[in-house]
Amino acid sequence: MSDTDGKKPLGLRGGPGSVKQSFSHGRTKSVVVETKRKRVVVPKAGSAKPSASGAGKAHYGDPSKRPAGISDAEMERRMKALAAAKSAEVQDAKNRAEEEKAREEERERRRREIEEKAREEAEREAALKAKEEEEARAKKEAEDAKKREVQAKKPAAVAAPKVDDDPAAAQVALQKQMDRGGRPVTPAPRAREREETDRNNRNKVADNRRSGKLTVNQALTGGEGNRHRSMASMKRKQERMRQKAMGNEQREKVVRDVRVPEAIVVSELANRMAERVADVVKALMNMGMMVTQNQSIDADTAELIVEEFGHRILRVSDADVEDVIQQVEEKPEDLKPRPPVVTIMGHVDHGKTSLLDAIRHANVTSGEAGGITQHIGAYQVTTDSGAVLSFLDTPGHAAFTSMRARGAQVTDIVILVVAADDSVMPQTIEAIAHAKAAGVPMIVAINKCDKPDADPNRVRTALLQHEVVVEAMSGDVQDVEVSAKTGKGLDQLLEAIALQAEILELKANPDRAAEGAVIEAQLDVGRGPVATVLVQKGTLKRGDIFVVGEQWGKVRALVNDKGERVDEAGPSVPVEVLGLNGTPEAGDVLNVVDTEAQAREIAEYREHAAKNKRAAAGAATTLDQLLAKAKADETVSELPILVKADVQGSAEAIVQAMEKIGNDEVRVRVLHYGVGAITESDIGLAEASGAPVIGFNVRANAPARNSANQKGVEIRYYSVIYDLVDDVKAAASGLLSAEIRENFIGYAQIKEVFKVSGVGKVAGCLVTEGVARRSAGVRLLRDDVVMHEGTLKTLKRFKDEVKEVQSGQECGMAFENYEDIRPNDVIEIFEREEVQRNLE
Missing domain, CATH: 2.40.30.10 (Translation factors)
Structure with missing residues (x-):
């Protein structure tokens, strides 16, 4: 009988194989074995669900480009995790590079300090040595000068033989030095020099004979410079050098004024005190603070350390760097008259820029996109009377709130422009609030009085609701009816501005720092x-x-x-x-x-x-807040965008408008905003985040356009801000989940319950209202309480399956996965429909 007992051997990958088994009593058996192949699940065509992230991520649903068995949500989660890991890796590399650079700068600083200290020490030793040599040379010259002076004071007779010499020789020498008259004879100059040289030689020989002797005078004056230092002196010098090399040199304590900011690194504190870092760390450890030289300590701890080392502390703040900005006290005699700064404010399309153009005899309006002002402008005008006025023109669109606030803060007079045919509008109210907050006087210019439907009195009456009472209604606010188109009332408006400026008495000092x-x-x-x-x-x-x-x-x-x-x-x-x-x-x-x-x-x-x-504003203060924020962000869909504008004010206005778009389910997140043309770095950031790039009055340069085409980044250009806001709002609305609405279509009452083999319990029902459809949703009501909600498994009319049953007809119903049905229960039939929502 075969070892396989007639069974078909299992297939082995790459061919069958055999294994020899050993049993007791020396029995063996060869067995054919097989390694089971791994089962590969190949999804059927059309089974992959489309990605919810849009056309830009369609490749997630391609089975050939991802592992088998991975869903769209899982694939998208993995891609997000991969992008986050890449960004974290780039940030880590950047942090490591910055740390390495900081360490290199610290090493370079320490090396320079060591070299500076060594150079100073060498210069100090050289100076000390030069000073000693100079003193020795001066002392020797003084002694030589003293000797020469003593020799010069001796009489010429010193050259005569001494008393203990031969008397005969002395007599002969004396006679030679006397002339015939018995007077002493002065030797010739050469003879005197020769005699002095001989005398010095004799003195030198005598000194050489006494060179081994040390007198008190030589000991005090250091001798003649040719004596060597003693062994004890050399040992003392070597000991001092050794102590100095070990850093234990005892020197006089120098008390320093140490400047300590709000936080300081331990090593920096030691450098400012000129103390060893190890000593400072040891003092901190004695105080119970286990810190290293690279850690920071607060100003109070630093004060204790400075006082312990015997120095004086000078506590400073980082904000002290701004003390150099001159705070000049204005003296009345230095003040001179200056032109008033006039800001024109009001609602959009009420004619603010047109009014300013009429005053300036210019045409700024023609250059504005969309016919509205989207930038804040500054102009200086000289009137026919010679008065100089500085005008600020602010936008009137709702997005430019910050610009209007800036204009009100730097102005002296506010001109509130209100259209006579449109009355008070939201931005008009906002301009009134800005003017009151800034505490500046206001002049109301009622524009467009040339139109047939103009009603200035309606404007004056509407302003009363906002506590603006004009002079025409017995108030204190000047009002002028003007027309930028015909020029009506412009002279009266300029006179009102001049009158208000004269009342304010505007002055400034032109001779100080600007x-x-x-x-x-x-x-x-x-x-x-x-x-x-x-x-x-x-x-x-x-x-x-x-x-x-x-x-x-x-x-x-x-x-x-x-x-x-x-x-x-x-x-x-x-x-x-x-x-x-x-x-x-x-x-x-x-x-x-x-x-x-x-x-x-x-x-x-x-x-x-x-x-x-x-960083402090963006960080969560507690772990609970961090977890709550993360949980809230999970349910919020974000639309990332990147904004580049022509001026800073427009970029700021766009970002503020984007922050107002959204609700609890969707929001717009501005990844980056700035001024200037769109560059390649902007395209790279947009690609990493899957965000479109929005250019407001700017364009992308050639490299950025090529990069955007290669990477599939969308660039959109706008010149009118409300077009930009509308498009972004529409795109954000696409992220909203559709609203599910239920439409009631009928009621059915259960008359009897039957048990059908293979089906289960079936309810014999009478449709009492509306219609019953098999595709609709159903709820089982018992005493007006919902017992079950689901779908129908079957809907029969007599023995046939039907799609729907009209009111007044009987039918059979069976619920999917639910059989607790009783007579007199009511079945509610409804349909669901999806309604696309839009952001308000």
Whole structure:
């Protein structure tokens, strides 16, 4: 009999194989075995569900491009996780590079400090050595001079033989030195020099004989410079050098003034005190703080350490860098009259820009897209009477709230423009609120009085509801009926402005450092960052160094509202400033400082403070809040977009409008916004997030267009803000889930319950109202309480399956997966329909 007992051997991948089995008593058996093939499930054609993420992610449903058995939701979740991991990896690489750079800078700083200390020590030793040599040389020269003076004072007779010498020789020498008259004879100069040389030689020989002896005078004066130092002195010197090399050199304590900010690194504190880092760390550990030299401590702890080491502490704040901005006290004798700043505000399409054009004899309206003002403008006008006025023109669209608020904050007088044929509108009310909040006087200009349906009295009456009482109604607010088209009332409006300015007595000091407010900022392709600044105090000149918000710069050029270059701009003069290192935020304050270092330091501090503030605002304070936010975000659909605009104010207005779009289910998230043309980096960010790029009055450059075509990124251009808002709102509405509505179609009452083999319980029903359809949903009601909701398994009329049964007819119904039915129960029949929702 075969080992397989007649059974068909199992197939083995790559061919059959055999295994030899061993049993007790020496028995063996060969068995043919097989490795079972892995079952591969191939989905049927058309079974893949379409992706819910749109056409841009259609490849998720392609089985050939993903593992088998992976659903659309799972595939999309994996792709999101992969994108998040890639972004985290890029951020980690960036953080590592920054840390490595910081460590390299720290090593370079320490190396420079060590070299500086070694160089200072070498210079100090060289100076000390030179000083000692100079003192020794001066001492020796003094001794030589003293000896020569002593020798010069000796009489010539010193050359005579001594008393203990031969008397005969002395007598002969004496006779030689006496002339015939018995007077002493002075030797010739050469003879004197020769005698002095001989005498010095004899003294030198005598000194050499006494060189081994040490007198008290030589010990005090250091000898003649040819004696060696003693062994004890050499040992003391070597010990001092050894102690110095070990850092244990005892030196006089130097008390320093240590500047301590709100938080300081331990190593930096040690450097400022000129103490060893190990000593500072040891002192902190003694206080119970286990820290390293790279950790930060607060100012209170640093104060204790500084006092313990015997130094004086000077507590400073990071905000002290802004103290260099001059706070000049205005003296009355320095103030001079300045032109008034007039802001024109009102509702959209009420003729604000047209009115300003009529005053300026210009035509700004023709250049505005959509016929509405979408930028804040600054102009200076000289009237026929010679008065100079500075005008600010603000947009009237609802999205430009921030621009209107900025205009009201920097103005002296507000002109509220109201159309006589349209009365008070929402943005008119908002402009009134801005003017009252700023505390500035208001003049009401009732425009479009030339139209047949104009009614100025209706405007005056409507303003009463907002506590604006004009002079025509016994109030204190001036009102003028004007027409920008015909020029009616313009002279009266200018007179009203001049009267109001005269009452205000506007003055400023033009001879101080300039201070102003940024009205608008943009990134010009040819000129770089450009800011429109309204100078409020002082005079801004070419070459001035300034700081504005988080940016700084040097005035490279000043351009007035007519496009002419000027050398300076005084109070109430709007100018374009060129020379910034970046685009500031609209509304930032410009201050002139003395040096570039101060401007750079202030800008860096403000940027760091703003970054910390944004991080603190975006971070959840507790774990519960973090989890609640994450849970809430799971149920919210987001529409990411990237915005680039021509000026800072427009970008800000668009972002604020986008934040208002959405509800609890969907919202618009602005990934990034800025000014200037659309670049490749914008396309890369949009591709990573799957967001479209929106350009407002800007275009993409050639590399960005090519990159967008390759990566499939959508770029949309707009020039009118309400078109942009409408399109984004429509796109966000597409993310809303459809609303399910129920339509009641009929009732049926159960008369009897039957048991049918193979089917289960079947209810014999009478349709009492409406119609019963098999495709509809049903609810089982018992005593008006819903017992079950589901679908019908069968709907029969006599023995036939039917699609529907009309009212008054009997039928048989069976529920899907439910059999607890009783006589007199009521069946409610309804249909569901999906209704697409839109954002309001």
